[in-house]
Amino acid sequence: MDLDKLKAMNGFLIHRGPDGEGYYSNTDSGATVGSGGTRFEPALLHGHLRPAVGLAHRRLAIIDLATGDQPMPNEDGTVWVVFNGEIYNFQELRRELERLGHAFRTRSDTEVIVHGWEQWGEKAVERFRGMFAFALWDERRQVLYMARDRVGKKPLYYVLGKNRLLFASELKAIVQAFDDLPRVIDLTALDAYLTYGYVPSPHTIFEHVRKLEPAQWAMCTATDFRVHTYWRLRMDDAVRNAPEGELAEELRALFDEAVRLRLISDVPLGAFLSGGVDSSAVVASMAVQNPGDKVKTCSIGFHEKSYNELTFARLVARRYETDHEEFVVKPDALAIMDRMVWHLDEPFADASALPTWYVSRMARQSVTVALSGDGGDETFAGYVQRYAMGRLEDGLRRKLPDFVRRNVFKPLGALYPRLEGAPRPLRLKRFFQNLSLSLEEAYCRDMAFYFQPEDKVRLYRPELKKQLETSRPQDVLLRHFKDCPSRDPVTRAQYVDIKTYLPEDILVKVDRMAMAHSLEVRAPILDHHVLEWAARLASSYKLNGRVSKYIFKKMNEARLPSDVLYRKKHGFTVPLARWLRTDLRSMAEETLFSKDSGLAEYFQMETVRRLWNAHLTGRQDHGTPLWGLIVFEKWRRIYLEERSQGR
Numbered sequence: 001m002d003l004d005k006l007k008a009m010n011g012f013l014i015h016r017g018p019d020g021e022g023y024y025s026n027t028d029s030g031a032t033v034g035s036g037g038t039r040f041e042p043a044l045l046h047g048h049l050r051p052a053v054g055l056a057h058r059r060l061a062i063i064d065l066a067t068g069d070q071p072m073p074n075e076d077g078t079v080w081v082v083f084n085g086e087i088y089n090f091q092e093l094r095r096e097l098e099r100l101g102h103a104f105r106t107r108s109d110t111e112v113i114v115h116g117w118e119q120w121g122e123k124a125v126e127r128f129r130g131m132f133a134f135a136l137w138d139e140r141r142q143v144l145y146m147a148r149d150r151v152g153k154k155p156l157y158y159v160l161g162k163n164r165l166l167f168a169s170e171l172k173a174i175v176q177a178f179d180d181l182p183r184v185i186d187l188t189a190l191d192a193y194l195t196y197g198y199v200p201s202p203h204t205i206f207e208h209v210r211k212l213e214p215a216q217w218a219m220c221t222a223t224d225f226r227v228h229t230y231w232r233l234r235m236d237d238a239v240r241n242a243p244e245g246e247l248a249e250e251l252r253a254l255f256d257e258a259v260r261l262r263l264i265s266d267v268p269l270g271a272f273l274s275g276g277v278d279s280s281a282v283v284a285s286m287a288v289q290n291p292g293d294k295v296k297t298c299s300i301g302f303h304e305k306s307y308n309e310l311t312f313a314r315l316v317a318r319r320y321e322t323d324h325e326e327f328v329v330k331p332d333a334l335a336i337m338d339r340m341v342w343h344l345d346e347p348f349a350d351a352s353a354l355p356t357w358y359v360s361r362m363a364r365q366s367v368t369v370a371l372s373g374d375g376g377d378e379t380f381a382g383y384v385q386r387y388a389m390g391r392l393e394d395g396l397r398r399k400l401p402d403f404v405r406r407n408v409f410k411p412l413g414a415l416y417p418r419l420e421g422a423p424r425p426l427r428l429k430r431f432f433q434n435l436s437l438s439l440e441e442a443y444c445r446d447m448a449f450y451f452q453p454e455d456k457v458r459l460y461r462p463e464l465k466k467q468l469e470t471s472r473p474q475d476v477l478l479r480h481f482k483d484c485p486s487r488d489p490v491t492r493a494q495y496v497d498i499k500t501y502l503p504e505d506i507l508v509k510v511d512r513m514a515m516a517h518s519l520e521v522r523a524p525i526l527d528h529h530v531l532e533w534a535a536r537l538a539s540s541y542k543l544n545g546r547v548s549k550y551i552f553k554k555m556n557e558a559r560l561p562s563d564v565l566y567r568k569k570h571g572f573t574v575p576l577a578r579w580l581r582t583d584l585r586s587m588a589e590e591t592l593f594s595k596d597s598g599l600a601e602y603f604q605m606e607t608v609r610r611l612w613n614a615h616l617t618g619r620q621d622h623g624t625p626l627w628g629l630i631v632f633e634k635w636r637r638i639y640l641e642e643r644s645q646g647r
Contacts, residue, residue, distance in 0.1 A: 017058025024071040068108035085132035088261035152214030152503030171345035197349035258527035270296030270367040275312030278373025287320035331583030349628040375526035380549035381542035394489035444474035490539035577623035
């Protein structure tokens with residue numbers, strides 16, 4: 001394959017880097033592939049057989065606008081790298097590498113990866129503080145090395161076939177550029193999607209494509225491909241206790257440092273401001289550390305009062321005199337849904353992708369980089385209903401005999417009516433069901449936002465049920481429970497959220513919706529120094545009674561209004577249930593039930609119709625599972641029928 005194939009792959013990533021493109025090939029034999037890629041068919045050079053390698057890159061210029069182009073080599077052109085993201089401590093690493101004798105020719109953070117590899121090899125990634133996915137070719141060692149950041153802010157897809165490795169930042173760059181790759185749905189991935197609303201790593205929706213997981217690197221040679229986890233978040237029972245004031249001061253210093261590092265940019269920079277604690281804390285830190293500069297802030301709201309947080313965003317914007325802009329999302333905003341689905345690559349049912357699309361579009365009109373509050377809920381136990389109820393249930397579970405839990409509460413859970421719209425404490429069906437299960441099993445049910453196992457029995461066609469007899473979506477979550485030695489129920493749930501829900505849902509949503517508008521989003525709370533510090537605290541410093549993010553809020557009391565800090569938590573959600581009954585009704589019915597719908601291949605449509613009719617009458621809220629089906633059908637049409645060449 002030649003340069004045309006590299007350019008085809010790169011063309012599907014232009015939104016990630018509109019400011020330039022670059023290519024590298026180690027052979028003129030025409031065997032180059034990639035965005036990058038490696039073909040392990042021998043090419044003859046200087047009498048030796050070696051792999052043919054091609055790398056391609058789309059650049060979003062943020063640091064070192066003049067000389068930061070990629071692919072970037074070392075001094076003699078024997079090491080080349082393509083890199084998506086930022087290394088925030090690159091200046092410190094550069095000084096260390098220069099003392100060790102390395103000569104730099106740019107001011108770019110990318111060059112630190114090249115020289116870091118030369119100095120420390122595969123362990124270099126352990127020194128990087130940032131968000132990244134990169135691939136590096138070492139001509140001397142004949143090694144291709146790929147790595148992904150610790151929490152999974154930046155994506156990396158790959159296909160490992162016979163004598164060929166393809167990889168890219170997005171799935172579309174692989175499957176839409178290579179017609180010889182079969183688009184066969186991985187049914188276990190579909191089953192997981194219909195459980196959690198996303199396809200968990202390392203799987204993708206296609207059988208032959210994989211994702212490198214967060215905190216992993218992969219090493220590929222002509223004879224071997226191996227994957228290694230280079231970082232694990234330690235969350236055990238050896239927790240740290242100290243005076244509350246001391247902890248708040250430590251956290252403030254760490255947090256401000258994380259924000260300061262993310263302000264390094266050669267292009268305009270701003271922030272998302274939702275009105276919640278996390279984004280407000282980021283904006284406050286930005287303003288305090290740069291009192292002479294107005295922070296550019298962007299907020300999203302809704303006409304529906306119960307979903308609208310603009311009032312609280314304005315409190316923070318006024319306090320810090322930010323350059324503030326707002327956008328109100330209406331149901332007609334879903335006219336961009338097909339574009340949104342295309343950018344997301346895989347079926348992805350979190351409807352908050354919609355406001356994320358619009359806040360990213362608004363921010364990009366004036367800045368290239370935006371800071372966000374992502375990660376606060378997972379790091380500091382912000383999901384108060386779920387974490388508090390999980391703690392309560394676990395306390396009761398430990399006191400009740402197993403016989404009572406299995407033989408009393410399990411039947412009660414089966415008999416009790418489902419009350420989806422009720423507050424969590426009143427949803428006794430779930431409460432009874434959870435008491436009959438282990439902590440880990442109950443967590444898996446809580447996270448199954450779309451379809452529970454008993455729902456799938458009625459939803460799946462008999463053929464699909466048979467093919468999925470051994471499918472266990474919960475195993476994706478349970479394997480992470482095994483890695484967490486803590487016995488504390490809140491800590492255990494946090495750990496699994498950080499390993500699954502955060503990278504597979506929250507960070508996918510932010511990366512794809514922001515990159516759709518060529519906007520880089522940086523998340524200070526997810527700095528691994530902040531994560532590691534918070535992981536060592538007892539859960540009572542995070543969820544204190546029913547006060548979530550306790551120490552984080554204490555740290556911010558001098559900076560933020562109490563109305564922002566201590567109001568009831570409000571998720572970044574959309575009024576989906578009402579919209580499906582009104583403004584989106586015709587779109588939903590066409591997607592689900594038209595003759596063009598392919599859902600009948602997988603699902604029993606009489607079950608889908610019953611869900612839809614029950615939702616329309618208002619008797620039950622099936623907005624979430626119906627949305628999951630709508631998104632899957634939209635995705636199926638785009639990726640399996642249209643094979644779109646770009647959006």
